[in-house]
Amino acid sequence: MPLPLFRLRSKCERISYPLERRYLHLWRGQIVQNSSNWLASIMLPVSSSAELQPLYIASLDQQDVYLRVLDNATLMLHYQLWRPRQLLLDTKPAEAAVLARGLQLSHWLRNNRFCGRCAAQLYLNEAGMVLQCQQCEYEQYPRLSPCMIVLVRRDHRLLLAHNTKFPAGYYSAIAGFIEAGESVEQAVHREVHEEVGIQITDLQYHGSQSWAFPHSLMLGFSALYQSGVIQVDGKEITAANWFSIDNLPILPPKFSIARQLIDQLVSDIETNLR
Numbered sequence: 268m269p270l271p272l273f274r275l276r277s278k279c280e281r282i283s284y285p286l287e288r289r290y291l292h293l294w295r296g297q298i299v300q301n302s303s304n305w306l307a308s309i310m311l312p313v314s315s316s317a318e319l320q321p322l323y324i325a326s327l328d329q330q331d332v333y334l335r336v337l338d339n340a341t342l343m344l345h346y347q348l349w350r351p352r353q354l355l356l357d358t359k360p361a362e363a364a365v366l367a368r369g370l371q372l373s374h375w376l377r378n379n380r381f382c383g384r385c386a387a388q389l390y391l392n393e394a395g396m397v398l399q400c401q402q403c404e405y406e407q408y409p410r411l412s413p414c415m416i417v418l419v420r421r422d423h424r425l426l427l428a429h430n431t432k433f434p435a436g437y438y439s440a441i442a443g444f445i446e447a448g449e450s451v452e453q454a455v456h457r458e459v460h461e462e463v464g465i466q467i468t469d470l471q472y473h474g475s476q477s478w479a480f481p482h483s484l485m486l487g488f489s490a491l492y493q494s495g496v497i498q499v500d501g502k503e504i505t506a507a508n509w510f511s512i513d514n515l516p517i518l519p520p521k522f523s524i525a526r527q528l529i530d531q532l533v534s535d536i537e538t539n540l541r
């Protein structure tokens with residue numbers, strides 16, 4: 268069976284820096300590299316039975332970055348595999364954005380080789396970043412999964428919850444996926460009520476954060492307590508409480524939108540208390 272021919276979309280064929288290409292090699296969600304740099308200056312020689320043509324994904328520091336998705340590849344012995352999660356946290360924001368984009372696109376390309384409607388092969392359409400079926404014209408775009416996170420405030424205290432997936436003693440704001448047919452605001456009210464049993468009001472949007480594992484887009488809110496008593500669902504959430512800002516539990520890392528929401532509200536409360 269012939270492999271799909273992946274082409275660069277037309278607007279990406281205008282290469283600004285043809286001599287300064289860099290390559291992000293990804294194999295099953297891991298970075299393949301042969302130096303200390305996660306962006307290779309040359310295409311690494313890799314034998315792959317299902318390799319797609321390099322795909323332009325971004326420009327970074329006056330260099331065009333191409334993604335190589337290696338599936339079923341035979342990797343050279345001296346190549347190293349890096350799990351990208353820690354690198355995403357440690358690297359500069361501009362580099363992290365390119366890496367996150369590459370990860371999300373590689374996940375999309377690896378998992379959409381064939382049409383979900385008629386099972387024919389999918390091809391990258393030159394008109395845009397879309398996989399298209401030439402048999403039934405079904406189109407598959409890179410997937411994004413919108414989710415919401417909300418930090419609820421009651422007087423000078425914050426509502427934080429312990430999810431079953433968290434380490435012991437670790438708490439965060441309430442979060443969840445937006446369901447089909449819902450507005451973001453409806454999802455926020457529903458998730459809070461489902462997970463901790465209370466009603467909230469005065470929803471305020473704070474910002475968003477992309478998360479590449481595998482394709483989430485987190486929308487961050489704050490809200491005020493309105494009514495009800497905390498009652499955890501016992502499935503996703505096993506504990507939740509109102510925490511005063513001078514007695515907070517173990518919190519999410521600084522880079523996360525959850526922590527940014529917490530730090531912002533703690534700062535607001537401290538200002539009010541002065």
Ligand SMILES: [Zn+2]
Pocket residue numbers: 382383384385386387400401402403404405
């Ligand atoms: Zn089809």
